[in-house]
Amino acid sequence: MRPLHRIGALCMFAAAAMLVVSCQDSEQDDAAVGGDAEKTITVGFSQIGAESAWRTAETESIRSEAANRGVNLKFSDAQQKQENQIKALRAFIAQQVDAIILAPVVETGWEPILREVRSAGIPVILVDRGVNVSDDSLFATLIASDFVEEGRMAAMWLVEKMDGTGNVVELKGTTGSAPAIDREKGFHEILDAQPGMTIIKSQTGEFTRAKGKEVMEAFLKAEGDRIDAVYAHNDDMAIGAIQAIEEAGRTPGTDVIVVSIDGVRAAFEAMVAGKLNCTVECSPLLGPAAFDAIEAVLAGETLPKNTVVNDRIFDQSTAEAELPNRRY
Amino acid sequence: MSKTPVTSSRAPVPRIVWPIIALALVLGFNLLFTHGFCQIEVRDGRLYGSLIDIIDRAGPVMLVSIGMTLVIATAGIDLSVGAVMAIAGAVAAGLVAQPDYSVLSNFDVGGSFVIAAVAALLISAIAGAGNGTLVAICGVQPIVATLILMVAGRGVAQLLTSGQIITFENESFAYLGNGFLLALPVTVSIVLVVFIIVSLLTRKTALGLFVEAVGGNPVASRHAGLRSGAVKIAVYTVCGLLAGLAGLIAAADIKAADANNAGLYIELDAILAVVIGGTALTGGRFSLAGSIIGALLIQALTTTILSRGVPVEYTLVVKGAVVIAVCLLQAERFRSMFLHVVRRRT
Structure with missing residues (x-):
């Protein structure tokens, strides 16, 4: 049994070390926000993960669009877990972000946390996947392909x-x-x-x-x-x-x-x-549409519940011209 | 030898008979009801047909199940084989193709498939040896020890490929998955060679006896002077190595390393193949040939379902029903119950 104890202790130590490291990370993030939170808007983005090239392209699109518009983006990778996304949303509430972009990993189970977000007065923009909620005023709009x-x-x-x-x-x-x-x-x-x-x-x-x-x-x-x-x-x-x-x-x-x-x-x-x-x-390049929606909501406009991304069709006659533009 | 099963006085039917009967039934069903299933024609000097597809497609599962059989015979289990496949594919494809987003582009092998394959197999064997060390020396339960690599290993493969699918254009690498040797897919020869080597090592030397002894009664075998730790590390290493080889074949098949999906859930198919083949999960006696038949049976079922156009929703149910039938047939108690009922009726 002895070796088992030792391994157990090692695991605990490793876990503790990870916790310390991750705490440090989020603190650094907070400090960065504190500096310029007065002028620019701050947006929290809870992403599912990085499981495919498509998703990486989506993250990249939202990040670069945030940088273009001078928006302070707080990014959280949920590693395919809903509980991580819920934690991230709670953290965004605590940090008093102006808006939240959420790419929900599953459709169900969002009602309680979205109510918390709404009572904090933060609009939620859903990207690429919908949620199952009884009250659709819990989110501002869903930006996705049909x-x-x-x-x-x-x-x-x-x-x-x-x-x-x-x-x-x-x-x-x-x-x-x-x-x-x-x-x-x-x-x-x-x-x-x-x-x-x-x-x-x-x-x-x-x-x-x-x-x-x-x-x-x-x-x-x-x-x-x-x-x-x-x-x-x-x-x-x-x-x-x-x-x-x-x-x-x-x-x-x-x-x-x-x-x-x-x-x-x-x-x-x-x-x-x-x-x-x-x-x-x-298209995973939802960044521009997402930030358009955020700006509209913050300006007091009401958005339609579904913002459909216009998908294009390509065949062999148009492929060669488009190939250099493909980023993912 | 403490685990001699208590059987009836009649000469016991070899366990391998049952999966063979099941395989024959599946193929017989297709012969009668699936048009063109058992047809084999020659196209461009190669054999072409559904039966050829079955032995070709079953290649990776057969290789993995050979390794898995040895591990299970020592009363262990290896859940990490799918992850090791993904790592092997990622390493080999990354070294051959040198995409700029992958960390592997720092190691220039001059596009040599041989170096890339050796590196991939070496890493797979090391991964297997790591599993074995955790089990044999640290005393971690096999299911836990290999679960670590099952989860982390896929992460490693994704890191190596930066989450992208690495495609490659390398003739010799692609040959491993798509090539033909003596009119048959090259995977058939690979599986055959591996099967013969492992069979000779376990049946013509004392190694097989060591493996069975360690699985049957580890304490007794240690008291008998057997280095059970070394045997365990050896079988996990072989299992990792074979998983790596399967990973190379899977990558060569689609000319790409797909770290997210390569070998996903193959551990379940491999364990199933071993169980169908008549090796008990409690360790001890094992049958390599049985596992091969088991893997062929699983693939024959899959191919049957695909070519018959069974609606997607029923696919897993059909598969499950056949597997349950085979496992029940193997269970002595069920057979005697069944015979009892039949005799009463008549």
Whole structure:
């Protein structure tokens, strides 16, 4: 048992050391705020984490926009945990920030803390994901892409490209996630109205390259040359599917049309190479819209509850010109 | 040898029979009901078909489950294999591709895949040895010791890649995941070689006996003069090394290192494969071949579900039902209960 005790003590020591370090960090932050809090506005930003390039780009957009407008931004990374976000919001209240930007990690469980924030008189701007609350005056506005519309845009592009005939297979996102549900809904809405087009297979590729490739391989074996097009709920799965199509001896982009959503850099590279046909952008660059909303709210305006980000669609003809502008 | 199971007087059926029956049933079902499933054709001098996909796709899980079998035989468990896969993929891809956002770009290997692969495998083995040291020398419970690396390891992989997906264009690296050898995917040869080496080491030398002794009764084996600590460290090291190899294959497959998703939840598939294969989680006797069959069964199920177009919502339920059936078949008590009921009816 002895060694166990020693390890226990070591762990406690390490934990204590971490606590001290993190306390020092937040103190430094406070000091920095104290200096110029009188003139400039202070905004607290509770971000989910840094789990993908998309999210890193979103953080970067909000940070750089804050710097551009001379806003004092207090950033908190929740490392995928709601309790960290709630703690961060409490800290923002204590620091009397002027507004809060929140990217909620889940939809539920926000009511009590948002009530606390409201009674402190601080407006909340939600970015990229919504919350489930009984009273929608708890937040000023939600700035996000319309996933259903993204699905519709992809479907409409595909219908036009294929003249309304052909068999489509669908690579869905993680089962139950909001983008997977909505991107499926929008896509089916358009395609169901097309008698000549059928979705012959549909499976989850869990938003990853590896799974997208595996699922596509199975589809190609089961359906063979009947597959005319692939619709992937994100670019990564499309890139996986492209490899599977190539390995089956067919040419992605011509034999099999590939359409996806997100508009990450790798997708633009694939379009320039002629392997991906089209991607619908789901922009993470929400900084400008978020700070526009904050300025409007602080000026006393009432905002619509949903601020929809205008997503653009890119195909091979526009990809090359756009590629240098892709930051994520 | 203190753990001789009490069995009925009839000659016991080897445990490996049950997973083989299950695999045969899944494949037989497809032969009858899934059009073109068992068809194998030759395209560009390579075999092409769903069956080939199954053995190709099962490669990483088979490799990991070989290592996992040895660990479980010592009454341990390794939850960190998925994280080690992510680290190995990240190290190799980072060294080969040298992206400027990754810390690995500070180490120039001149685009050599061999150096990158050796570095990745070395790091994986060290990670495994670390697990083994925690378990054998510090006396930490295996599930706790490897949980640390399971959580932290993925973080390390994300740090190495700065959270980005590192893509690479390296022919020899990509060959590991997409290449063909003797008309079969190269993963098949890799798994076969590893399986033969590990089988020879454990069956033709005393090593296998040591592993079983440590798992069966650690105190007795120590009193018998066996260095149980060294055996444990060795099996965790092998497990880490094989996880690293699986990580290289997974990265080569998509020509990219995806630190967030590479090897995610593979520890569960590997443990499942080992259990299906008839190795008890309590340690002692183990069956490498059983684990391989287990891994093939899991992948055969996945591929079946994908090619039959089972609605996404039912996928996990179908998988779960088959796994429960196999595990129940293996349980002696359930079999006798079942036979009892059947005999009464007739």
